[in-house]
Amino acid sequence: MLMLKKMFTRLRNDSKGIRKINKNTLAGLRYTKYYKRLPLNDKAVLLESQQGRSFNGNMYYLLRELITNPDYSEFDIYYVVNGQNAKNVKTHFYNKGYKNVTVVTIMSKHYYKLLASCKYLFTDTAFLSYFIKKEGQIYLNTWHGTPLKYLGKKSKSDSYAIGNVMKNFCFADYLLYPNKFTMEHIVEDYMLQNLSKAKIIFAGYPRNTAFLNTHTRDTVRKYYEMGNKQILAYLPTWRNNGSRYNSRIHYIYTAYYLLELDNLLTDKQIVYVNLHPIARDMIDYKMFRHIRKMPDDFETYEFLTATDCLITDYSSVMFDYALSNRKIILFTYDKEQYITDRGMYLDIDELPFPIVYNVCDLAKEINRPKEYDDEKFLKEFCCYDSLDVCKKICDTVIMGKSDLLETEEMQNNGKKNVIIYSGNLAKNGITTSLLNLGANLDMSERNYYITYTTSHIKRNLDNYKSVVDLFNYFPLMGKINLGPVKKLVYLLFLRRGFSASAIAKLLDTELRMEIRRMFGGAAFSHAIQFNGYEVRKILLFAKFDCDTTIFVHSDMREEIKTRNNQRKDVLKYAYGVYDNVAIVSSGIAHSVLSFNSNANVKVVENLIDYEKIEKKSLLPVTFDDNTVSTISLKKLNGILNGKSKVFVTVGRFSYEKGHKRLIDAFERVREKNGDVYLILIGGHGILYEEIKEYIIMKGYEDHVFLIRSMSNPYAVIKRCDYLVLSSFYEGFGLVLAEGDICGIPVISTDIDGPRGFLKEHGGHIVENSTQGIYRGMLDLLDGKVPVMNVDYKKYNADALSKFYKLF
Incomplete structure (x- = not known):
């Protein structure tokens, strides 16, 4: 009865959550319903420009072709806009006489239905994260410009968050590029080789046909009675630096520059300004005499045909406007800062266009004729x-x-693709082992891709950058598409209301759809859940339609007891259905088998980047900007370079590391030998403050020191005399090898993970107790513990061989 009452309580609480989720993520829920129910309409085309924020550009010109070409008279044509633009777009289409097109508001019920049922999908950016291309749908992605500034993995602001664009490119049947330059950089920097099966089309951008139509210029100039005036267009690029405040500051500067320019223009000159949609209303044009907001009676490129000169900075519009054979001026007042912040594929100084840095020079250049040769461009x-x-x-x-x-086929090297889930790349042993693996893998054998949840990675961008220097990657975006009932059931599972085996069976179709939603149909021959944690990802990676492996980096029975960060039902299910259960030391095999005796256990030791450790250990001892320590750097170096004996341990500040009992053992050691110190180094952990208070309570703050967040602990280890692993349990105990590589004696408590490694290499094992640690520390002081001097080159070769045997 009590269990039933708890179940109803969970159901009531999660029902409240569902109502809240429906308001915020209704898109995925509604889209899923129509995705499953609606058949494809073979005579329907959906066009979407910049997720409805704009109706201009490539989609507009493709729309015009579809509604004027008799070959498509029987097709239903739909054009997507957002709610703010809907009325204006409908008016524009009415004025143009575009009758056989239906304007659809993005995120509306009608939109979800069409996205799920139109056979032909056209966009110039990416459909939103819940989108899954149906079998039979044909998807064209044109992108929206030749890139000058870095994109994809080269982007300096959001390279970690490119997953939705990547998956859209992978879903696409056709990727259109206006030149080889654009193709090469987008394919390379969104890592599409070997993932996307799209056919590459080389074709001029549809919007550029405006510049080739000789009648458009006359029509627009006559409509606005431009006469013989010099008409200029100013289209600056969007400064998307992640801060709306900074963007507002930028447009305050823009308004100031425009005021300056306005005073330097003549009555025979008019500048039309087109800002990014987000900033379009930030400037009041009533303050100007010669500067106006670009009107929307005509599509943007139609209007540009009427101009005599383009002023821009880093916008891709320069590549298109060059077709007009009219003058282009680059007003790059913030060039150095912009290049530093964003990076560029081209040296802007090598472009044929004149560059100016202030308004006075801009005004002078406006009054000069075109004097450059852009034929090569x-x-x-x-x-x-x-x-x-x-x-x-x-x-x-x-x-x-x-x-x-x-056309051209997407590049493919013929090698198999392996996807590896990394977790959040926190500063811990799992991330270190992944980095060590990446540094040793033979990338010529397979294509390896790291994946992670984008929202979880922001706190660990330094580690992210280290990992993606070694691997290609495919970020995960968005949430699983579930209907209301199954969403509720899924939430109950996360609250332990359903078992993993039950939910895996109930949501089998949805979990396989989720893999397709995340990776855009990209094919993998092996999926590895490397971090071995996170219920959602353990469940998801079990559903890959290929060989699967889950890694085990610790004794999961002890993890459940001490940290409660795993679930027995999830591990029982996972260890039974994954093709391989890779354990990092033979000592934790019995822990895995206690969850599922049918687990296909394979020992795959962590690789160790001994050369990096050796090199970094020789560097000076330094603190990082985010290092927190109870000892100053000067005093630390004084101790490390003195004659006192120094013990060190490295591991996150959490219960299983046994820090308190190590401090207790050290207290007894110091009673026998007062000239000793203990340094505890950790990357993260919830017990830092508690351990700090414990040291103060003991009165040992002058001899026991804490250091949190240190990118190079090896320099400290090298200068210490001994390393102690005091853990209650470990998967392997990588720090033991790190201490050995740094050339100091090490000891460990007698626990499953480290035991096998130490026995094999003549290491020193002590009783798993405070007394055992105390005796081991005395053995270290008495010179009874030699350095192991493991052959790490051979060790890595053996470990790598075992990793390759997973495939």
Whole structure:
């Protein structure tokens, strides 16, 4: 009866959560319903520009082709906009006479239905994270410009968060590029080789046809009665630095520059300004005499045909506007800062266009004729443009014609792909072992990709950067698509209301869909849940349609007892269904088998980057900017370089590391030998403050020191005399090897993980107690513990061989 009451309490509490979730993530829930129920409409095309924020650009020109070409008269054409733009877009289409197109508001019920049922999907960015391409849907992604600033993995601001764009590129059947330069950088920096199966199309951007249509310029100039005035357009790029406040500051500067320029223009000159949609209303144009907001009676590129000069900075519009053969001026007042913040594929100084850095020079350049030669530029970046490109694109994608445009298959090296879930890349032994693995893998054998949950990685970007220097990667974005009932059941599972085996059976289809949603249908031959934790990811990786491996880095029975960060039902299920259960030391095999006796256990030791450890151990002892310590750097170096004996231990500040009993043992050691010190180094852990207070309570703050967050602990270890592992349990105890590599004697408590390694290499094992640690520390002081001097080159070769045998 009590169990039933608890179940109903959980159900009531989670029902409240579901109502809240429905308001915030209704998109995924509704889309899922239509995704499962609705058949494909073979005569329907959905076009979406920048997730509805704009109706301009490539999608607009493809739309115009579809609604004016009789070949597509029987098709239903839908154009996606956001709620703010809907009325204006409908008015624009009405004024243009575009009758056979339906405007759809993004995130509406109608939109979810269409995204799930239209056979043809066109976009210039990426559909939102809940999107899953259906079997039979045909997806064209045109992107939205030749890149000048870094994208993808080279981006300096959001390289860790590119997962949704990657998965969209992987879902796409066609990727359109206006030149080889764009193709090479997008394919390379979104790591599409070997993942995407899309056909590459080389074709001029649909929007560029505006510059090739000689009648458009006359039409626009006549409409706005421009006469013989010099018409200029100013289109600065969006400063997306992650801060809306900084963006507002930038547009305050923009308004100031425009005021300066306004005073230098003549009555025969007009500058039309087009800012990013987010900033479009930040400037009041009533303060200017010669500067106006770009109107929306015409599509942006249609209006640009009427101008005599383009002023921009780092925007891709320069690559398109060059087709007009009119002058381009680059107003790059913040060039050095922008390049530092964003990075660029091209040296902007080598572009043919004049560059100015202040308003006075800008005004002078406006009054000069075009005096540069851009022929080479046009040949490299505008070589595929043609007036009939929209027809050719639609006929290729919709009609299936294969000989209209230059195409190319996506690069594929023929090697198998391996996906590895890393966890949140915290400063711990699991991240270290992943880095060591990456440093030793033969990348010529397979394509290895790291994956992680994007929202969890922000706190550990330093480790992220180290990992992605070694691996390609594929970030995970968004949440699992579930209907209301199954969402509730899933939440109950997370609250331990359902067992892992039950939920895995109930949500089998949804979990497999989730893999497709996350990775865009990319194929993998092996999926590795490397961190071995996180209920959701343990469950998910078990559902990959390929060989699977889960790693075990610790004694999970003890983890459940002491930290409660695992679940018996999840491990029982996982250890039974994963093809391999890879343990990092033979000593924890019985722990794994206690959860599931049928587990296919394989010993795969952690690799050790001994050369890096040796090299870093020789560097000076330094603190990082975020290092927290109970001892100053000067005093620490004084102790390390003195004659006193120094013990050190390294491990997160948590219960299982046995820090308090180590301090107790040290207290007894110091009673016999007062000239000793103890240093505790940790990356993170909830007990730092508690251990600090414990040291103060003992009155040992002058002899026991804490150091938290230190990127190079090896320099300290090297200068210490002894290393002690005082843990209650460990998966392996990597710090023992690190101490040995640094050339100092090490001891460990007699626990499962380290036991095998120490016995094999003649290490020193002590009783798993405070008394045992005390005696071991005395043995160290008495010179009874030699350095092991393990052959780590051979050790790594053996460990790597075992890793390869997983495949």
